[in-house]
Amino acid sequence: MEDIQKERAEMIELFGIHFESLYQIPPLAARILGVLIVDGCKSGLTFEALIEKLSASKSSISTNLKLLLSMDKVFYFTVSGDRKKYYKSAPLSDRLSNYMKMIEAESNIINRMHDYRLKTASCSEEICNLENIISYKNHLHKIEKTFEQTIAEFKKIEIKNHSHLQINN
Numbered sequence: 001m002e003d004i005q006k007e008r009a010e011m012i013e014l015f016g017i018h019f020e021s022l023y024q025i026p027p028l029a030a031r032i033l034g035v036l037i038v039d040g041c042k043s044g045l046t047f048e049a050l051i052e053k054l055s056a057s058k059s060s061i062s063t064n065l066k067l068l069l070s071m072d073k074v075f076y077f078t079v080s081g082d083r084k085k086y087y088k089s090a091p092l093s094d095r096l097s098n099y100m101k102m103i104e105a106e107s108n109i110i111n112r113m114h115d116y117r118l119k120t121a122s123c124s125e126e127i128c129n130l131e132n133i134i135s136y137k138n139h140l141h142k143i144e145k146t147f148e149q150t151i152a153e154f155k156k157i158e159i160k161n162h163s164h165l166q167i168n169n
Contacts, residue, residue, distance in 0.1 A: 023071065028056055029064040033073055036089040044077065044086030073165050093154035102145045108142045 009078060017032030020027055030071065035053050042139040045053070050061050068074040072094065114137060117130045 008038055017119060018072075023068065023073070024063060025071075028060055029067050032061070032064055033068060033089055034072060040088050044088040046084045046086060048084075050087065079080065089142065091154070091158050093151050093158055096147060096151045096154065100144070100151065103140060103143055107137070107144065110137050110140060 012031060012034040015037055016027060016030040018030075019025060019033050020030035023030070031054055032050060035050065039045060039053065047058075047061065047065070050056075050065070051058060054061065065074065069076070073090055074087050075090060076087045078085055110133060114133045116131070117126060117133055121127050121130050
């Protein structure tokens with residue numbers, strides 16, 4: 001049992017470090033997200049549970065939860081007859097959709113650069129740059145297709161699991 005607790009703590013820390021770097025968020029916000037992924041996927045976690053699990057003050061948890069909510073990294077729901085909010089991390093399909101937006105933005109820039117370089121390439125270095133741009137455009141297109149397929153798969157799984165949870169509740 002001690003090994004599982006150690007592994008749980010390591011997973012939360014790994015997620016925390018990853019999200020801190022990826023989203024440029026404070027360490028506590030990153031750890032909240034990690035705890036919600038590791039411990040909150042079943043039924044969500046209450047504000048009080050987050051305070052207990054992270055040994056942080058109410059104001060610190062509250063501030064960082066508000067940040068994560070504003071970034072759409074977490075969401076909350078309520079249960080009929082219970083005044084508490086239950087927090088969960090955003091579905092994986094949402095995370096991948098955010099990555100997709102970054103790829104689309106990069107693709108738009110590369111398309112503009114491609115059009116520009118087609119008009120202006122006048123030396124071997126610029127022609128080489130154009131070839132690199134074309135290769136990168138093809139790469140981005142493949143990534144976009146893969147992301148679209150993966151997001152669709154995750155959404156199917158999430159819808160199926162959400163329907164299953166509603167039937168069991």
